[in-house]
Amino acid sequence: MATSLAPTTDPGPATGGERRSAVRALLRLWPYVRPVRARWTGAAVVAVVASCLGLVFPLVLKWIVDGPVADRDPGGVWLGAGVLLALGLAEALLFGLRRWLVARPLAGVEAAMRADLYRHLQRLPVAFHDRWASGQLLSRATTDLMVVRMFLAFPLTFLIVNGVTIVAGLALLVVQDWGLGLVLLAPAVPLIAVCYRFEHGYADASRRAQDQVGDLTTVVEESVLGIRIIKGFGRHRSQARAFRDLSRTLRGTELVKARLLAGILAVITLLPEAALGAALVLGTVQVADGGLSAGTLVAFLSTALALRWPIESIGFLLAMSQEAATATRRFFEVMDEPEETEPDAVAPGAVAGGDGLRFDGVEFRYPDAEAGSVPTLRRVDLHIRSGETMALVGATGSGKTTLTALVPRLYDVTGGRITLDGRDIAAMSRAELRTLVSMAFEEPTLFSASVAENVRMGAPGAGDAELERALGVAQADFVARLPQGAATEVGEQGLSLSGGQRQRLALARSVVGAPRFLILDDPLSALDVHTEAAVEAALRRVLADSTALVVAHRPSTVLLADRVALLSEGRVTAVGTHHELLRTNAEYRHLMSGDDTDPERAAQA
The missing domain is CATH 1.20.1560.10 (ABC transporter type 1, transmembrane domain)
Structure with missing residues (x-):
């Protein structure tokens, strides 16, 4: 949770001159x-x-x-x-x-x-x-x-x-x-x-x-x-x-x-x-x-x-x-605030077929955005094939996190549609959708509960074997050294753990249920080089069984993916393998190199 050093104000209706009947x-x-x-x-x-x-x-x-x-x-x-x-x-x-x-x-x-x-x-x-x-x-x-x-x-x-x-x-x-x-x-x-x-x-x-x-x-x-x-x-x-x-x-x-x-x-x-x-x-x-x-x-x-x-x-x-x-x-x-809407008729059963994850003409504008303002996402067309891992790359503010949040319907699209194996997610109940899609957020939030309880939030029915497997994928071997192992309480916000430890537990939470669709928002940013390499090696096995969209900022994370999509100013401007984009796209080269040179000037050179 972000910490503000200024007082906040009530966002509810203005009531300074309220005269409604008590x-x-x-x-x-x-x-x-x-x-x-x-x-x-x-x-x-x-x-x-x-x-x-x-x-x-x-x-x-x-x-x-x-x-x-x-x-x-x-x-x-x-x-x-x-x-x-x-x-x-x-x-x-x-x-x-x-x-x-x-x-x-x-x-x-x-x-x-x-x-x-x-x-x-x-x-x-x-x-x-x-x-x-x-x-x-x-x-x-x-x-x-x-x-x-x-x-x-x-x-x-x-x-x-x-x-x-x-x-x-x-x-x-x-x-x-x-x-x-x-x-x-x-x-x-x-x-x-x-x-x-x-x-x-x-x-x-x-x-x-x-x-x-x-x-x-x-x-x-x-x-x-x-x-x-x-x-x-x-x-x-x-x-x-x-x-x-x-x-x-x-x-x-x-x-x-x-x-x-x-x-x-x-x-x-x-x-x-x-x-x-x-x-x-x-x-x-x-x-x-x-x-x-x-x-x-x-x-x-x-x-x-x-x-x-x-x-x-x-x-x-x-x-x-x-x-x-x-x-x-x-x-x-x-x-009186309206709850999240659900479709009138929800088709039962699991998603079948093999079309993967598809974004068709997706547009999105935040609810509090000014009328007529430029959408955060504009006409996004992207297809992640079934079983494929797609890396999503873009500059800060390009809309990567927003795009990933649309898949589990944390926000609803304002235009276009998103489908899972051919089914429009807007026609699914959120309960069904979120059993199919698992997500690791950029901010690894934990709760005042045990390690096991935090990880099992990703799959409440997971047994000890699934828990150990998920902790292994996340290279969370530190759990065994905690006073009560996986039963150790991590405290409010998990602040008794380091940033890297919290991130590994958040990653374990996302994979514990072996989801069909996996959304990872820069899941390895807080890890050291050696731990990152070990996690990536274990994560490859998990990604082989899932259709995954991974927000990436570093080449090592991009290499986990089969293909890469470049998001620029709310639009997908290029799709290809890591090596293809390095050869053909100056902006992508600029992002992966960390060079401060303007990508447009680099393309003209």
């Missing part, structure tokens, strides 16, 4: 919530009952004050105290039951979403991964899904619970004394307006923060994977500055969120408190005038105080809802 975004979670809807609904009902029990407290207090207290009845007071204690215990037990009901199923929702995201990422075209920073994908699979789970477990439930509690509580207040009830209802309209403005401002800040977390994750990941480059070039200070700048940007965005939240909390707290103070003054005057009983005033004020938390929590719940809506949008930005 509700509409959150409704897309329904397919994941549906399997646990019964337990979640039960938890919500339990929470509503528990919250509404809190509204019974003021009614009991009214009865105690106007009854036993006014009548000086100690027994009645003790009875009222017992009722209040029982209500408190019941409320606590119900809230505990709610948490038990939602914890396990919502953890399952998060796991299901993460599994779907990972599965979808594996099925997205390579062009998608070319555009998206890995940190952005990691943050969606971890932080964003955690935010969604927390929203489903707490804010969503309590938006419903607190809404019901506020409506029920206000109804009780109006019933107890409609005049005082209207006083407490007065802040409703300004609160709704403030919440509306807060929602949009916080949504923008939340989106920026979550995108910046993705950028920060990318920098951390690249710093860890590229630690040798950073240390080798003494770039730790510049990398630390890049990290610090991103951290400061994220900190600034989080402070914007904090200011917005502080502002709405201040308003949500101030307006109801002012209304409560006014109601307290008016109620006290009415009690003094005999127009209101002391018990009714106590019940009224107790009900109003019971509504404080549901009202004051609106700010937190709206903030968490906006963060969850943003996380949901970010999740579905990836999930």
Whole structure:
């Protein structure tokens, strides 16, 4: 993986002025919530009952004050105290039951979403991964899904619970004394307006923060994977500055969120408190005038105080809802990306016949290329006969790696077609195609697994004999000297091995399944001269049983091939044996000699 010393940016849709409905975004979670809807609904009902029990407290207090207290009845007071204690215990037990009901199923929702995201990422075209920073994908699979789970477990439930509690509580207040009830209802309209403005401002800040977390994750990941480059070039200070700048940007965005939240909390707290103070003054005057009983005033004020938390929590719940809506949008930005297309009807069975590998008028332009730009590959016509090895030679940037990537359909051609023994690869499923074609990439990527597991990725069903054969072809005798042999873990990216060792394991992976078609992208570039000669000798036996296309830069690799194709500026300009092209083609002579002389001038000499 390439290491960048600059922060990456989210390639997803621009959302700086995003104004889409949070509700509409959150409704897309329904397919994941549906399997646990019964337990979640039960938890919500339990929470509503528990919250509404809190509204019974003021009614009991009214009865105690106007009854036993006014009548000086100690027994009645003790009875009222017992009722209040029982209500408190019941409320606590119900809230505990709610948490038990939602914890396990919502953890399952998060796991299901993460599994779907990972599965979808594996099925997205390579062009998608070319555009998206890995940190952005990691943050969606971890932080964003955690935010969604927390929203489903707490804010969503309590938006419903607190809404019901506020409506029920206000109804009780109006019933107890409609005049005082209207006083407490007065802040409703300004609160709704403030919440509306807060929602949009916080949504923008939340989106920026979550995108910046993705950028920060990318920098951390690249710093860890590229630690040798950073240390080798003494770039730790510049990398630390890049990290610090991103951290400061994220900190600034989080402070914007904090200011917005502080502002709405201040308003949500101030307006109801002012209304409560006014109601307290008016109620006290009415009690003094005999127009209101002391018990009714106590019940009224107790009900109003019971509504404080549901009202004051609106700010937190709206903030968490906006963060969850943003996380949901970010999740579905990836999930909405189209997967690799498969043909409508896939012909079963293996490829038969002996036509080999053929490129017919192949053109290719990268998906993110500007409209009207020159294609990377233009009218490529090339035929590699069955059992033949073709070397592909060309200057840097001529399109060699791109051409090889088209065979296993890492990218799809934009013009022309590619056939294997007469069958158009576009009519094959990728699963079938990739059992026929094996590839060794220019970059020998390994995974955090054992040597055997890395090699067997080329053929999961390969036994020990096939594994030993593949390691022998790749001259990977160093494996026997590892602590656990082929069972040794190679570590992340295989960085515990040398470049040449990684390349040999990547070559072994490509040949372990004895493929019909073999694509090798400069497979020996990291090997020393002696190891290269030994690998070439063993590789000749493998190539004799395969139809192979080998990207080559050195004459020793070219000599593995029966014929050579010269690729120049996206077109095949010459095909022949190595010696024929040396005699007849100045550009080929120039590439093989390593001479800095301009090939056009050399041809005129």
